[in-house]
Amino acid sequence: MLRRFIPLLFGLLLICAGGVVALAWTTCRIAVPEDMCAVLTRKMGAALPEGQNIATEPGQKGIQEAVLGPGRHWRIPLWWDWRLVPLTVIPSGDPNTWNWKPSLDDAQIEALKHKELTFRGEFPRIGVVTRKVGPDSESVIVERGSKQKGIWREVLTPGVYKINPEIYDVQLFPATVIPAGFVGVVTNMFGDTPAGYRVIAAGSAAEAGSPAPAEPAAPMEGDDAQDDDGPAGDAPQLRLAQPLAEPGERGVLRDVLQPGVYFINPKLQKVTLVEIGYNEFSQTEFADEESLSISFPSDTGYTIRVGVTVIWGIHPRHAAEIINDFGNIDRVLAKIIGPQLRSICRNIGSTYSARDFIQGEKRELFQRDLTAELRRVCNQKNVEVLLALVREIEVIAPHAAPGEGEVTEDLKRTIQQSYIAIENQITKEKQREAAAVRAKLEEERKKIEIVRETIKAQTRVMVADIDAEAQKDAAQIDAQAELEVATVQQQVAELDAQRVEILGRARTDVEKMKKSAEAEGYRLLVDAFGSPAAYNLYTFAQNFQPESIRLFFAGEGTFWTDLSRLEDAGAARLLDPRAEGRP
Template identity: 50%
Template structure:
């Protein structure tokens, strides 16, 4: 028995030892697996898998397909992974983050600042803009047609047409390079002119060259060659523009130029010694210097055509508005006298001609012109300005006009004084008339009030009289009514009594006598139900004495009945 117990204990110890060794081995195995077969990917990383075994891939490729040895195309996101370190290796890479930007930080750059800061028509916004991710495939063969832009699923090397919008992406850095560019932001009041970067170019066309000189004269205008607007699939500027908004475009496929639409103001100031000053000789031989302000702009429908021909809005000023403004002022201004530029009517006429002529020229180039306003005018003699103490032509003309206007002003002042005197007289008359009308009104009011009170008193007295008369009539009617009612009641009582007496008399006559009438009355009022008969046998006289009245009455009834049943004519 002891031997068996010892054997059982020995077996138990062996089992415990075996379990302990197994647990230790399992723990070591799990630790080794956790160290060499486990990988943790943080939230800002991705995992690139590298196969250590498999079929060798072609030398021209850098990314292996499933089942091939090398860097795999697919990646894994953040998390925990177990893998076979004998067949696989891995590498942590950064996630690609495309920022959405912050619209609250965007600031506008106004037109005047933009022209002085970025004459090439660059970005007109400042702030934290959204980004767009440009994918560049590093692996694969070049495209057969030689284009640098390829599709995402083509596996060709080059710029991928599709872009990455704001977000977080797992991009294999061995397959793609990500280049971040700012997205296109078109603010309100602007449009985006699109230019295709790939495709075939359209043929050149000839257009009038406004830089070569005046295009309003009768002489044939010079021309220049430009490329027309591109159609779908062609390289060049597209006719359709982008309205205000945010656009995620690939700059390798389409470039966008932000263009301001609507009206802008441009001022050509007259500066001494400046070559841009508008100066021309007048018909009378005096030199005229003008300062002109032009309000011009672009329509969204024609923005693409203008940018395609001139490049940007600054070139529109330099190549169209400025040269044509000087040319029109010289051509049209030489037809006017120096005096005309100082007089109001002729100066306004020259301004209208300048505006209309410049508008016609700008319309040929799809440019909108609202007006051309002359701000300053200076008149100079060919020999130079007047010496000190002398009066020049402009001052002389202005003084003559001032004298005329002063005389007209004095005349108007005299007329005004007369009108004021008449006005004061009219005011006095109005005051007198007002007082007269008020007095007459008060008198009329008093008369009307007195008449009304008198009429009211008369009406009240007549009313009381009529009331008294009606009350008297009512009293007479009431008395007559009482008399008639009393007389009627007396007649009714008399007639009723007479009718009753006549009825009784007729009844007595019919019955024959008053005794018969009495018996008739007794019989009529007799109630047989009240008769009680008692049989007492042969009683005494005194016993039946109480019924003697009834017996007498019955005897009288028998006699009366006998008389009624007797033949007519018998007594």
């Protein structure tokens, strides 16, 4: 009876199992697409502590910290709730679109000053992660593995990440790009203050390059208004000075970044681009100020106005010191090159007369002295000067009204005329020297022609003598060779005769010895057989080699005895020609 219900029970179990699977497939299955992740919320469990919105411990109720990645997952909807959020994607860029420029144009330089410089192309990006929940931290920067609130020290490099947006906030920033021809100076914005941090007056001995415990440093952000030069005689302005920072300290690091792409946290470190190589600085326009040509009095009372172009640059090993001392490259021009250039021009130029600035040699000497002194001063501040080129010089007469340059022009004209007369005199002397040299050259050319003809005649005579001597030697050598050949041929003929004689005698002796040996051999054979008849029989037996032998019975017998031979005998009889004619 029970056996009848077993198949029915089995079928009910299969139906129940199928219903459970269908229910789980439709209600408990979490299908997460490949570009999404699932944020879980636990409906039942331990209550969260007061003030906490995110479950940080297993079994707590509320939004869970871990998320589900792409794929198929199973959760019971009575206990869990979930929602899909996009994955965090950090672009890796496309190297084929990168535009590396060896130098910046004017627009890019202006953008670099305002820290808005960008390069064309799809460069990598980074993700700066900020944890929004957790216990408060003593510092704004926290480590990645900590549960404290704050900004992660590490950044997310290009890739795809499962980030819970309820816990973390991710901001995308472009990666740090150092183009060719530049270095990156890194400034730590957090950390301990380096030893030796102090306040100094701008223009003090410490700033002028004397050995002090700390070099002048760039002021903190917000102190830019205190960096402009004031007029002479103003009270010294205060500046902050500190040495270069070590890793972990706040300030400018000594080691710079070479050209490349770097993943640096912009909220932790700031990177300043510094162009390496030589640049041009001209006294035409600077810091929105016009008429920066340098004026100074000469020792004769004339006013000298010069325009100077300086070729200067920064070495990579000094880039960190430059940024630490001045903050940016513009301040190098405003604090060092510009003021020092004006000061040195006035100090050196006041020792020259107005005539010196018109003469070419004195101008070059003034330019060399200016370059050497400016290079010496700038080297103390880690700035390299290649050349200070005096572009233009204007000489102004004393008490000359503006726009009236007659006195200056007369002075220039007088100096120019005197130099023209001197140059004319020098030209005439050089022309006379050139004429004498040409005459001497023509004389030497004639001598050379005579010597050349003499050498040609002597050469022809020597060639004829050498040819005659060579022909004589050749004839003697030919005669001697013929004589030697005849002598050798005679010797060869004599040797041939001797060879024929020796060979004939040898053949005769050999034949004689062979015959004697044969005779002796026959004699020994006869002696060995005992008699000549026995030897003859031996010889007959040795040479007797019949092809076939037939024996015929010749004795008495019947006719039938020889009947088998009758046919052969008859055939032989018929073939014998001698039987013809016989009866």
